[in-house]
Amino acid sequence: MPFKRDRKGNKKEKPPAHLKGKQIGLYYAQKSKQKKELQRNRPLGAILLSAAKKDQIQKVLNSTSLQNLFTVDGGSYDHVADSIFKRDFLRVINETIDEKLMKNPSIPVQDERLSERLYEEYMSKQDNVKYNKMNKKRKKLPSYNMKDEILKVVNESQIVVISGETGCGKTTQVAQFILDDFIEKKKGSECKILCTQPRRISAIAVAQRVAEERAENLGDSVGYHIRLERRSPRDRGSVCFCTTGIVLKMMENDPSLSTISHLILDEIHERDVMSDFILALIKKIITKRKDLKIILMSATLNSEKFSKYYNNAPHVNIPGFTFPVTEFYLEDVIFRTGYIFDHKKISREKIRTYSDFIEPHVRQLEATKQYNRHVCIQLRNPECENINLKLILELLIDICQKEKDKGAILIFLTGFQDISSLSKMISDSGYFPPYQYLVFPLHSLMPTVEQKQIFEEPPHGMRKIIIATNIAETSITIDDVVYVIDCGKIKVTNFDAATNSDILAPQWVSLANANQRRGRAGRVKPGICFHMYSKAREMLLEQFQLPEILRKRLEDVILTAKVLQLGDIEPFFRELIDSPDPETVTLALDLLKRLNALTDDEKLTPLGYHLAKLPMAPQMGKMILFGAIFSCLDPILSVAASLDFKDPFQLPVGKEKEVTRMKLELSRGIKSDHLLFHEALKGFEAHAYDYRNFCWKYFLSVHALKQLQDMKKQFMEYLHEMNFVPDSNPKSLECNRNSHNMSLIKAIICAGLYPNVAISKVLGRAPIWTPNMQKLQLHPKSVLAECKYFDSNILVYYRKIYSNSYFVHDASLIHALPVVFFGDKFHRFYEGDNNMISINQNLKFKCTESTALIIKELRDRFNWFLEYKISHPGPIIWGKNDETKVLEVIMELITCEEMVLDDNAFEDCD
């Protein structure tokens, strides 16, 4: 065979002599495609079971009679023993929400004595000094002037849209107007208001503020309810501020919100999935509950859209009040700083597109002589549209030297890298000595987000500079900001149905974002905002960011819809304000069917029913159910909570290397980010008295760990309520018989995360690939990224996001058997003389015929058992009867495999 050598000197096959020019290229393309195909088809390894082991398994299989317990009967579930589970499950799959609403009418509460008492209490408060002092402040709010108009509209119609900008006071006042009106009319007992907020902190903060205005403590007429935390107000004559998710969960049991008189949905312009979802549910509810009042509150910009959605519901607009903020654009910044942009090589086409866009604007500037020639030349350079940290630094220096007001400066950037670089540039520049400037990088991963200092007034003679992501747009509010520098970009994850993956990319902000950023400069006095984009660019900005429902995977949303008994998904999605892409819907339905959460005709399975009830992504739900069955819950709860909420590690600027080192130390050589999360929580929970030192040492967020610990408890309560565990303590012995078995825990992680499997072609080497040979990279934050040698070629992961390339953010190295036992679509086949098995066609393993048969039987037996257990929830009783024998065999195989392969790995290393 003819060879030639490639650039690296390796032998390379020559193309046939008759091929010329382009054909040679095509020949090589074909070759590489074939090579990829070959790799795709290559088995990942061999599965070996000794004859003695097989004998032992066969004995267990012969001695148990589990298959008699369960026969599938075409969806009627007659075989399922009568139980609470069966009753609830059948109701959810067979009844529609409309039928449920009919059965659940509201009972108006009229308690004259209570109303009288509430009235007396309210009247006596009118002389309260503190109350009156607060009232004076309230009366200055723009919304206060519109009290009568708001009450009139709310009285006259079932649905009202109230719009107003920040500072108008709608969030704190509207609920109080309604409540006080009821009380004054001696109808206080008939009023029970629920008011939603999109974020946890705002629910608490608003409740505290309102209680203060009423000169009361939380728990009287005002309370809050967020996940894992609540201060309920009195039952009647009250307002409860809660997160949107809480209301959605309430509706699972009581879709008509039968005890509520008023539902206020605040900040609906943010268009998060949950509030969009509730908006659609309201349409169904209002026809059955004519007495329920709905008040929708949004920013002014898109309030019309909501009014139209409800058949032109009446709309009240409240003028806002903030201090004026002067706006400047890139033109002004270039003028001020005299900055000169570099010239970078870009394609001719991009130059032309840019020039078509900017030329009319620059010509106009030239004609009006608003700016000098320099500005016009610079604007014509396409480079001026990229984020330029040097220019931002020069602007910052200019502000500090020339502007008289010494208020705080807030800079919006897109991500960790930029924030970190700009912080370094600021301290290296020499213009910002630490005794005059307090510089705070602000990012969800940075420890500064938990520092009080950011909110406080700086010491005399010092000035705050905050460099933040969009976290400072809504989540974190710093009052004394006077200058805002807005880079004009924002990072957003979009789900891409074509590649079935999330894409994280910077894009231009929407006008709504830009307004919000600008508004951050005018909270206490007049401010200045610098937008780092031209007036021409502003003309092209979208009004709003894409609503979340168009950017997300839809598995969770579909499960929620199912458990709310909304029937077929597509008709319901069509009723939403914006309907998601059908392709994304299909992908989500397919995955739910593969997880065995939905049947082929889109009905919830018993497993799906449990997954829908659990407050987490379905993969994590499956994981904790398996953790309960295999009695290794505590570690699995830690993993599930961390993956579903957030990993507790922080990343201080400039400490990247050290964080990596400490993570490796904590992971003790186990190649799994998931087990690292478990170690973090284990350490935190073990150091009851000096957890702060532990957290400090390993760069862990105390706040995040506490919340994760609470989530574990909550998950346990759900499992207990579902009757999968005997009590609700995550640490209880019955639930943790096997919690020391790391191989088992990794196998259960695999059971939850499957089909998110990645493989490396060469044992122990990066790069890694999807089974369909898409190239992946381990994210540098993963402990596996540092790993020089893998002792297996299979790993499972939860998050895969495309940014510069496809990054796997968290991973665990696992061996073959967990995939073989817990993966779907098991096949046995021959390749030549070799007996093979495959999972989902794309993960192949060699093995003998008898091994394949015995594994298949074990798998079938386990799946029977699983299906039985899921539809007959009850704690597993170990060692007493047949049911645990199959589990024990599987566990033993999984554990042995790891030990054998570890030895092989050592030999390979030598």
Place this chain on the structure above:
DNA sequence: GAGCACTGC
């Protein structure tokens, strides 16, 4: 030799 928007049950 790498790099990580933000919420929520």
